[in-house]
Amino acid sequence: WLSSAKISEEFLQESEGTEATSRRIIKIILEKKKEEKRAIELIGLTHKCATDYVVIEGTNADLMIRAFPMLSLIKSGAAEEKIRKELDAELKTAEASSDALEAVNAISGLKIKDKAGIFIGARMGRPEKAKMRELTGSPHTLFPIGEAGGKMRSFQAAMDAGKVTSQLPIYQCPKCGAKTIFPVCENCGSSTKKLYFCEICGEIDKPKCPHGDAKSYKEQTIDINHYMGTAIQKLNINVFPDLIKGVRGMSNKDKIPENLCKGILRAKHEIYVNKDGTTRYDMTELPITHFRPSEIGTPVEKLRELGYTADAYGAPLDTPEQLVEIKPQDLILPGATYSMDEPANEVLFRIGNFVDELLVSFYALAPFYNFKTKEDVVGSLVIGLAPHISAGIIGRVIGFSDTQGCFAHPLMHAAQRRDCDGDESCVILLMDALLNFSRQYLPDKRGSRTMDSPLVLTAKLVPAEVDDMVQKLDVSWSYPLEFYDACEKYLMPGAVKMDTLGTRLGTERQYEQMGFTHDVKSMNEGMNCSAYKTLPSMEEKLKGQMELAEMIRAVDAVDVARLVIEKHFLKDIKGNLRKFSIQQLRCVGCNTKFRRPPLSGVCTKCGGKLIFTISKGFVLKYLEPSISLAKKYNVPPYLKHSLELVKRRIEGVFGKEKEKQEGLGKWFG
Template sequence: MEQIQNIVNLPDKYQTYNKKILNKFFDIYQLSSKARWKGIDPEIPPESKITIDIADRVSEICSPQTETPINERLRELLKSNRQEIAALKISEEIARGKFGEMETEEGLKTAIRVGLAVVTEGVTVAPIQGLSDVQIRENKDGTKYACLFFAGPMRSAGGTESGFTVVLADHVRKTMNLSTYQPYSMGDDEPERILEELRMYERYQSFQFKVSDQSLLETVRRLPVEVNGVDTEQGKEVVTHRIKGEKGERITTNGLRGGALRVLNDGIIGRNKKLFKLIKDLNISDWEWLENIQSDKDSSNKKPKESTFDDVISGRPVLSIPKKPGGFRLRYGRSFNTGHATIGINPASSAILGYPIVVGTQVKINLPGKASTISFVDTIEGPRVVLKDGSLIQINDQIQAENLKNEIDRVVYLGDILISYGDFLENNHPLLKSGYVEEIWIQELYRQWEENKFNFPELKEKLPKSYYTNIDFDLAIEFSQKLDIPLHPKYLYYWDRLTLEETKTLQTKLAINNEIIRTTKDNNIKKLLELAGIPHKIQENTIIITGEDMKAVSFTLNLLQTENINQDSTTTCEYLSNICKTPIREKSAISVGIRVGRPEKAMMRKQKPAVESIFPINKDGGLKSDILEAVKPRPGDNPNKPNTGKISITLVNSYCNNCDRYELKSKCEKCNKPTEYRKLCPRCRQFRDDWKCPKCKIQTQTHGTQEFNLKSELENSINQVKYRPSAPFKGVEKLGNEVKFPEPLSKGLLRNKYNLSTYRDATIRYDVTNAPLTHASSRMINTSIEKLQELGYTHDIHGNPLTNIDQIFELFIQDIIIPKEAGEALIRISKFTDELLTNVYQLNSYYNFNESDNIQQTKYEINDLLGELIVGLAPHTSVGIVGRVIGFTESQVCFAHPYWHSAKRRDCDGDGDSLMLLMDVLLNFSQTYLPDSIGGLMDAPLLIQPIVLPKEVQRQARNMDVMHAYPKEFYYETSTNPNPTNIKTKIQTTEEFVLSGNEKQFIDFHFTHATSDISTGPPRTSYTTDKNINIKIEKQLDIAKKIDAVDPNKVVQSLIKTHLIPDIIGNTRAYLSQEFRCKNKYCQKKTRRMPLNNRCRSCREPLQATVTRGSALKYLPLALRLSNEYDVGDYIKNRVELIQEEAEYIFPSEKDENQTELTAFV
């Protein structure tokens, strides 16, 4: 705790909060340490190492072999510098030998890796596995330069960080007096080789940006260090610029170096503007050329991002086309469940369409970023729809929307979409003009009231308390006329979408009679009313407008005018302002494009196939790797030699020298002394003392193939845990790590008991979509007031004692709200760990939740989890972040503070992370189980961070705005489309509090828009509940037909072009190049060619195809039907017809038994 207090200024309530978390954390850590000390697992202590800050994480991830630890010096640098400067300085000091002398190449490698670790907050494995090697090489003239070797895990660093690694390497090589890389030094055309690789790589993988040939070649020629890499695409090789095997060649593979290509394409070139700005801010020289490199990105803003809406996927609807009227209207602001790449819409907008999107659904957008998560905010404007009887109504209420969804004919306006200033700031996207909204109106009202309050004292009691306070038209007019402010936005319509002539036509045709506006039904008038979004009804052959809308339309159009009006207006709103003598503002804003991306996700993570025990059984377990199957007698066994339960598997040579016996544990069960790995020569089968066999001159191994008595081990484990497993009891075919240390069978038995499966590192995970939340209420998170008070929530945001379930309070930054289904899964995991402690480790249980003997019938009481600690982990990182459960939601998301998500190096743009019970991680995680391949350390809790520090989270969370309201001047400024960093109006973000060290970096966050519920609506979209692809597509197209802002023909055209046709072609290719598998479940061997006798060469059993004709052509009938029913253009239609002809040739009709003779072709 003292270390944390030295790093950050904590508010009083956070002193208590952090102490509670740390006390509970170390209670669990101490108990798990006692358990691990029993020696049952591969290593003695818990293998997830505890870190507090970046300095700790960098030291643990990189483990720099320096004489002096770098922790304290790094903390000093980070305290007074931004991360990039600290990275440059610490790298420079390592290179100069400040922390101990090293060989030049080793010093270069260590310096760059440590610098990269600082830039990536020490959270990813990019420094050790992404940057696979650093070498010092020679140019032809004898000068030495730095060469960086990148691998696939470099992607985890992020684009800008990847590019900055090369800049960092340049800085270090200058410090070490190394020369620059000369690409043509050895006579090879290395830039052209990289170009060929990149274009070939694009066929198999996708980049974030499209770069031109010229930009790539220019970049490679100007780089001061060589960007090299390892082969990442097995079997894919260049054709033209192949290596010759000659001495001096600097590229050593013909394969595609994916890591290097991503650094160049998505790091240096794709983000050249952002990277150059960073370089300029850091005052780094010799990179001025980077500013002029062109990335096609979105053609340097020449071409809008509408092209992303061409990639339509089957069953995932397009809801709004960019800039097309009637789509989602941009509205600025942040609710407590939006921001950090999450956007808000009125739930009625989704309800009227049958919920194609719900809380947690990822959507692709055209601004300000590429993708977002959906949240519902019911205080912004809902949709305007035309019913089947011709009436037009506005729906702001979700229940009303659900009741009317079957009566809706068309959606004229989808309603508002709430996007925060912070998201525009993070993406550096120009601000776009805002429509006139209630947030502007109420500020103008109060400003005018302050200036005129003595003239109109009667208005004081009528003033609305917030922007969403409902006021009637008469009061709105009273405010406008007495205080000289524009008409309230509620009574504005989309007048700015009408021309002057169209407005005058309405003015002429509409007539008021007995407080009802009537006009004869006329298609042109009806169209104009819909265009303006004016609610109306159809009665017989008459269009009528009643109620508040009648008053607003009558007033705005001045239907009772008796005097001549000045006709010199140039715009519709100017004209209306003149005739009604009240300012009429433009309601319209830009229409934001939205299409559904990934559906919301909340589910247990399972390997494919699912695994309950990381214990190898070779192929003896059949297709399901069933351990119970492996110990059964098999067909064909000699009856005189029954199956004894022994199997041949590869295991670690774990040996107790004291007892002279093998023991699959880190401690000997008899003498309790540590076991050792014996080194075996794979050729002469002799044990050796060294890693190299003196006789065979080859590498020794710590594992070997042996006859293992699985039946005996299984029975002993069953007796230990007092549970006999149900079939299948799923093991693994073989262990992927070099050590080959298996997991104790007892752990797998208990997972089987509680219907749990394990990930590859022996942790049990629940994957869930990320969603932001800074405030909540007792009712929203389904937690009682009493429990919240116990957890430290004593007051609401106004400082009042917390007594009511609807009071809004501010979340602590490590508190999370999880899906109820996740709660039930975590309860099962807690029972699993409790039984591990008692039956396997012979210790007292910890959680003791919901004691019950009947596992299948138990309705788990998830409230027992409140206050318990979990670990959150993002897939591309290696640091687990501790969180505390304080509530539950029906939605399929994990609500948490943006700081917490950002500590995992995540935003909330639709991605999901995994949740793990802390005890499970500390008890069961082992790096020994992880594969040795490059990238094997990703997505594993190598480190655990118990406390989140705001200064060390990603910059995106520090760009979050935290104001009660955006100043009205901000909305005025948006009309000029300024860059968010250049506006004159100050929008407060968390960044200023973090940089100043103010305790407000933790507390007193505000929001501009409230909402009544964070989990309203169904938990899942229809996409996840409907299984039939035809039903999904029909719903997708029904939605497209219903929305005016979407063209169904374009949707179908894109669907066929980008999804169906590529799938048909790809599936057909897979069919023609498939392998054939043996039907014998104990053999399962595959062959590339089908033998003439159709039998396996090993066991003589029949072979079966792995790809069927039906799967290859499953989308062809659908593509044919859609291309005929919709106007998709001749090109798409003809292409589908050609595919059909080719399919008939490749897959001849089974009914056609006539075979063509060769003579037919003579």
């Protein structure tokens, strides 16, 4: 095919100012053949297509001529016999080679290296995430509403009922004598005295009695309208939100609830409470060392106020397109408007307004943030916290990207004990944590008492004290040739001395003057919201996955189908079938759950209708897609038989449905 190539050379006249220059353009013109064209597609050789020809031009054509002596002969106008001899010699040399790369090098005039070395396969990772954290039921306050709140756990429903029964602490006001559940009397504002409860003695004023340790709480029935009324009076508001949601019961050791004022204000500002009394924003972590002001939406003037006076090369920061090195404890939070969830700037803006109103109305103090617009959030301090740890680190917001990730310095991620590979962390507005966090709110469980809570705060990031994995981070602007030679020989990482973060510890350069090797036009370009999040059903997600598997040459679609059925669907079907057989019943009215149906057939508390907590559709949802997938991709017989056995088990529980003719196209056509 190459021996029939035609090579042309053109000179284009170009002018730059007053000077005229000529630029040489070489073109290799080949006959358009299906298999041969596919070959150059597979090696990634850029080309153009005409009706009957394939054209390779420019640098690619020049390199092809240098790489293949036969093309050099064609270009020089050599005789056809000489070209044929060269072709025969090249074919013999190539056939004697052990692999394709050796064959190419045997006939090439240039030394051609392996493009990648080793390819590593990987499963699909987690989809990107950027959203406000919500507990089950999306409560606004850590206040127990019991069964009186109904299935929505709302205070409005409890107020209609008039009373709430739950386990609550016991206090008594020494001034007015009122019993209360708060350490400060809601009637007169005095500090109250803590009482304890013994099953035999009743209420006592000491934590111990002759019968042993007394409880710091007891089950009480309280007048919820009284507590809501005093909270509304305290906040000096006439109208409260349409829906305020609490929790079923308190899970902390002493059953300490939040003050209702906080729940009312959170509902007003449309934010939710976490288990420790704060409001959090969860994000996927992304490491970064440099940014451009235009990428984060922050004016240059504001960045100068935050300490960014020069760009990465030392020039004064004047334009939004200059490259700037990020400071180690600064954060660029997600501000994507196309996401299905609210961006961080909107959520933090509302949290700041909530904090200010809480300071003014509840604590009788001056507001702190005074946010007027979402842009005012820039410059605010936050706590960065990752799951499974109990130490947060102070960070500063410097802007918002049009993505769903949290961009921060690798040191910042490492300070949260994360290794920068798409892990998840959260931010808490600092004043929100200082005002509303309490260790006493944390659930009384071994993990919950310490993990995922800001029990300790780090104010200054010290590189020597963070996760030492980040010390291997290379910070040079380019890699030396020795590095590539060592990679080709598969030498140990320490064989070549590189400029890494670990070599800078204890110096000023441990925080700054870090380089990178590959620039991008904008961090906001690319796929910012994956189809896995936008596709509504599992069937559509799976269909998209299988279409992708069929398009990618490196992927075996049959094996993907096998893994999906084996590792996901089959396990879910079996697990859901087991859950169905041991499920509880639930009252549609008060949400009370029953292990076995009462003899009366209705809820024993409110007389409401009882329904299953797990439906038939929940068990069957993956069965037909699995069978359809197995048939289309002809998975191994053992897996087909496993599906057939599961289908028979399901039919044994629900009965055999009437057969209906459905094509495979319903799921994977």
